[in-house]
Amino acid sequence: xxxxxxxxxxxxxxxxxxxxxxxxxxxxxxxxxxxxxxxxxxxxxxxxxxxxxxxxxxxxxxxxxxxxxxxxxxxxxxxxxxxxxxxxxxxxxxxxxxxxxxxxxxxxxxxxxxxxxxxxxxxxxxxxxxxxxxxxxxxxxxxxxxxxxxxxxxxxxxxxxxxxxxxxxxxxxxxxxxxxxxxxxxxxxxxxxxxxxxxxxxxxxxxxxxxxxxxxxxxxxxxxxxxxxxxxxxxxxxxxxxxxxxxxxxxxxxxxxxxxxxxxxxxxxxxxxxxxxxxxxxxxxxxxxxxxxxxxxxxxxxxxxxxxxxxxxxxxxxxxxxxxxxxxxxxxxxxxxxxxxxxxxxxxxxxxxxxxxxxxxxxxxxxxxxxxxxxxxxxxxxxxxxxxxxxxxxxxxxxxxxxxxxxxxxxxxxxxxxxxxxxxxxxxxxxxxxxxxxxxxxxxxxxxxxxxxxxxxxxxxxxxxxxxxxxxxxxxxxxxxxxxxxxxxxxxxxxxxxxxxxxxxxxxxxxxxxxxxxxxxxxxxxxxxxxxxxxxxxxxxxxxxxxxxxxxxxxxxxxxxxxxxxxxxxxxxxxxxxxxxxxxxxxxxxxxxxxxxxxxxxxxxxxxxxxxxxxxxxxxxxxxxxxxxxxxxxxxxxxxxxxxxxxxxxxxxxxxxxxxxxxxxxxxxxxxxxxxxxxxxxxxxxxxxxxxxxxxxxxxxxxxxxxxxxxxxxxxxxxxxxxxxxxxxxxxxxxxxxxxxxxxxxxxxxxxxxxxxxxxxxxxxxxxxxxxxxxxxxxxxxxxxxxxxxxxxxxxxxxxxxxxxxxxxxxxxxxxxxxxxxxxxxxxxxxxxxx
Numbered sequence: 136x137x138x139x140x141x142x143x144x145x146x147x148x149x150x151x152x153x154x155x156x157x158x159x160x161x162x163x164x165x166x167x168x169x170x171x172x173x174x175x176x177x178x179x180x181x182x183x184x185x186x187x188x189x190x191x192x193x194x195x196x197x198x199x200x201x202x203x204x205x206x207x208x209x210x211x212x213x214x215x216x217x218x219x220x221x222x223x224x225x226x227x228x229x230x231x232x233x234x235x236x237x238x239x240x241x242x243x244x245x246x247x248x249x250x251x252x253x254x255x256x257x258x259x260x261x262x263x264x265x266x267x268x269x270x271x272x273x274x275x276x277x278x279x280x281x282x283x284x285x286x287x288x289x290x291x292x293x294x295x296x297x298x299x300x301x302x303x304x305x306x307x308x309x310x311x312x313x314x315x316x317x318x319x320x321x322x323x324x325x326x327x328x329x330x331x332x333x334x335x336x337x338x339x340x341x342x343x344x345x346x347x348x349x350x351x352x353x354x355x356x357x358x359x360x361x362x363x364x365x366x367x368x369x370x371x372x373x374x375x376x377x378x379x380x381x382x383x384x385x386x387x388x389x390x391x392x393x394x395x396x397x398x399x400x401x402x403x404x405x406x407x408x409x410x411x412x413x414x415x416x417x418x419x420x421x422x423x424x425x426x427x428x429x430x431x432x433x434x435x436x437x438x439x440x441x442x443x444x445x446x447x448x449x450x451x452x453x454x455x456x457x458x459x460x461x462x463x464x465x466x467x468x469x470x471x472x473x474x475x476x477x478x479x480x481x482x483x484x485x486x487x488x489x490x491x492x493x494x495x496x497x498x499x500x501x502x503x504x505x506x507x508x509x510x511x512x513x514x515x516x517x518x519x520x521x522x523x524x525x526x527x528x529x530x531x532x533x534x535x536x537x538x539x540x541x542x543x544x545x546x547x548x549x550x551x552x553x554x555x556x557x558x559x560x561x562x563x564x565x566x567x568x569x570x571x572x573x574x575x576x577x578x579x580x581x582x583x584x585x586x587x588x589x590x591x592x593x594x595x596x597x598x599x600x601x602x603x604x605x606x607x608x609x610x611x612x613x614x615x616x617x618x619x620x621x622x623x624x625x626x627x628x629x630x631x632x633x634x635x636x637x638x639x640x641x642x643x644x645x646x647x648x649x650x651x652x653x654x655x656x657x658x659x660x661x662x663x664x665x666x667x668x669x670x671x672x673x674x675x676x677x678x679x680x681x682x683x684x685x686x687x688x689x690x691x692x693x694x695x696x697x698x699x700x701x702x703x704x705x706x707x708x709x710x711x712x713x714x715x716x717x718x719x720x721x722x723x724x725x726x727x728x729x730x731x732x733x734x735x736x737x738x739x740x741x742x743x744x745x746x747x748x749x750x751x752x753x754x755x756x757x758x759x760x761x762x763x764x765x766x767x768x769x770x771x772x773x774x775x776x777x778x779x780x781x782x783x784x785x786x787x788x789x790x791x792x793x794x795x796x797x798x799x800x801x802x803x804x805x806x807x808x809x810x811x812x813x814x815x816x817x818x819x820x821x822x823x824x825x826x827x828x829x830x831x832x833x834x835x836x837x838x839x840x841x842x843x844x845x846x847x848x849x850x851x852x853x854x855x856x857x858x859x860x861x862x863x864x865x866x867x868x869x870x871x872x873x874x875x876x877x878x879x880x881x882x883x884x885x886x887x888x889x890x891x892x893x894x895x896x897x898x899x900x901x902x903x904x905x906x907x908x909x910x911x912x913x914x915x916x917x918x919x920x921x922x923x924x925x926x927x928x929x930x931x932x933x934x935x936x937x938x939x940x941x942x943x944x945x946x947x948x949x950x951x952x953x954x955x956x957x958x959x960x961x962x963x964x965x966x967x968x969x970x
Contacts, residue, residue, distance in 0.1 A: 723752025777824025
């Protein structure tokens with residue numbers, strides 16, 4: 136039998152090589168195609184060599200820059216240096232398998248088992264997904280646990296695609312208790328009155344199964360009743376729903392936040408408890424491999440990385456190693472190009488090319504059903520589809536809510552379509568997304584997810600891809616100068632080039648767009664020259680860290696140590712940092728975190744901090760004393776108010792169209808986006824010069840939205856955009872009646888109140904009685920209203936500084952305060968015959 140001398144390769148002189156480039160050159164068993172390192176890889180490996188003793192080190196390269204080889208060489212050199220054991224962590228199991236295959240191709244010894252002696256004795260690199268390390272039954276051992284094994288000491292850790300690993304890290308440290316579990320009912324019984332005080336309407340929505348409804352259990356109640364919570368949860372600690380998370384939260388349960396949704400209960404710490412995993416938290420070297428995303432705050436908040444080191448990443452000498460990419464947004468080229476036309480265009484392109492569509496939700500995916508060859512969402516489905524795309528022509532594939540961790544090089548993806556801004560999925564995420572709406576903090580997160588998505592189609596410098604952006608919200612996001620500044624330098628350069636192309640395509644029809652895409656896909660020489668020219672001289676900038684991030688992690692760490700006053704002091708620094716950065720809404724949101732820490736030693740001060748926070752963000756918890764109420768009165772002149780709003784928010788007609796369409800896109804019949812629809816009703820009022828507010832969100836009682844129409848007249852609006860029923864339920868029409876009563880109490884018995892319900896249908900359940908004068912904006916009415924708003928905005932164009940013109944156009948389109956909900960309105964009608 137032949138002896139495999141390759142097993143001895145790293146046992147002789149190779150084991151003494153600690154320079155990664157020299158090691159790569161000396162590896163004797165590399166497969167064909169691994170003859171030399173790319174310049175990008177050499178750049179970052181040389182920089183690592185000089186900074187290898189930094190405990191935390193971020194290494195950035197563009198998508199397709201060969202990060203896997205970089206990470207493996209760093210780990211092998213660390214082993215040779217005596218800094219083992221060595222561990223390579225990926226975002227998921229599929230990627231871990233890819234890394235092990237790459238290691239085999241290099242001739243490096245790897246394993247997938249933490250129990251493998253070759254790993255434990257620093258003879259092989261362990262390659263696992265983050266979920267293998269981060270869980271309550273981890274085979275690596277937990278800090279302070281008397282029931283798990285002793286923690287495994289690890290010398291060097293590499294986390295690949297660290298931003299993608301963050302989502303898995305959050306998931307593994309969140310306890311989810313379904314509403315069918317006996318513990319859910321016990322916990323709800325503990326806090327039912329506290330939740331009712333926050334918002335009885337939202338609590339009713341949760342009980343009715345409204346997906347988007349979410350309430351946080353007030354931190355003061357959670358703390359006071361912690362023993363009751365422990366009694367309810369502890370008996371189930373060994374059950375499947377608990378055992379993988381409970382050990383991570385049990386000792387710090389009091390510090391967790393808890394939210395209730397129609398699906399159940401979510402419990403999560405303020406930051407992931409990474410300190411519970413000594414194999415990572417005590418490693419001598421921690422290397423984070425990331426794409427060239429500009430925002431790295433999550434490395435601080437989630438992995439407790441050193442902020443100074445994160446702010447000074449290792450980067451290649453040049454940012455020109457990115458593939459050729461053109462980014463087009465059809466709505467910005469021609470506002471009259473509809474989504475359906477783009478879908479037909481994509482179907483035509485897919486006859487000869489692989490087209491990949493990234494969508495934020497299953498509801499959005501359904502829009503593509505007629506033209507998609509396949510729609511996938513689970514990691515197994517995505518992995519299989521990616522393999523098929525890499526093997527040859529498939530056609531049009533839709534991928535749901537996955538904007539990272541997917542490699543689609545070359546012909547695997549020549550056209551990439553991103554259809555909408557990524558959405559929040561968990562209850563925690565939905566609550567935060569609603570609270571941070573229009574904040575710079577949320578914009579930064581959205582930009583990062585979108586940039587991750589845009590990177591799927593270009594995996595090397597020689598690659599090329601046309602990227603199509605769909606949706607007014609996403610188009611406007613990338614058109615916003617502040618948002619664009621948060622992109623990486625190379626992506627920003629490509630976006631600027633794409634804008635130059637778009638400037639020459641104004642008014643383009645679908646066929647014009649197809650023609651340009653075909654130029655990109657075919658590798659048109661002039662396009663490639665322009666693309667390379669756009670990147671010429673581009674270098675990587677410094678990493679951006681949310682100024683509040685460091686303070687938030689330090690606050691959590693202090694709270695875990697039992698130092699509540701230090702935790703509150705750090706949290707106050709986070710709030711201050713957000714305000715100094717000009718993000719008052721984010722500062723208000725963080726005030727809830729501050730108040731939660733303060734409550735441990737000064738409950739009165741905590742309530743005052745919460746009250747102050749609500750001055751900047753009404754979506755946070757309502758204090759015990761309740762929320763103050765200020766009536767909203769109509770503008771003196773609607774046209775003047777409209778003009779002032781448009782001037783303040785838009786600089787030209789193109790921005791106006793995008794901004795208006797983004798509002799209308801959120802006015803959709805979608806059970807998962809009812810919160811966005813309610814906010815859009817308020818935003819629509821502002822766009823039209825009508826003052827409004829959201830009493831239910833702000834005070835916990837009252838209608839979803841109230842429009843002040845003038846002459847002491849108010850439209851009380853309940854938005855049931857999530858209802859899929861063929862009639863209006865009694866409970867919903869009764870809710871509208873309750874909102875009318877609330878309006879009479881707060882605006883006076885002499886107020887003229889127009890009850891309005893936004894619902895697909897106009898027929899009310901037999902046992903329900905609509906309030907007098909009820910108007911229904913049904914499916915046809917909403918469609919007509921949206922069409923009228925678009926016509927109004929198109930007619931305005933760049934000329935929205937003339938109040939007289941605005942007044943005429945508002946009236947011509949039936950959009951004055953007196954027309955929209957009038958008896959002869961084109962957009963609303965009376966409730967139909969009861970069933």
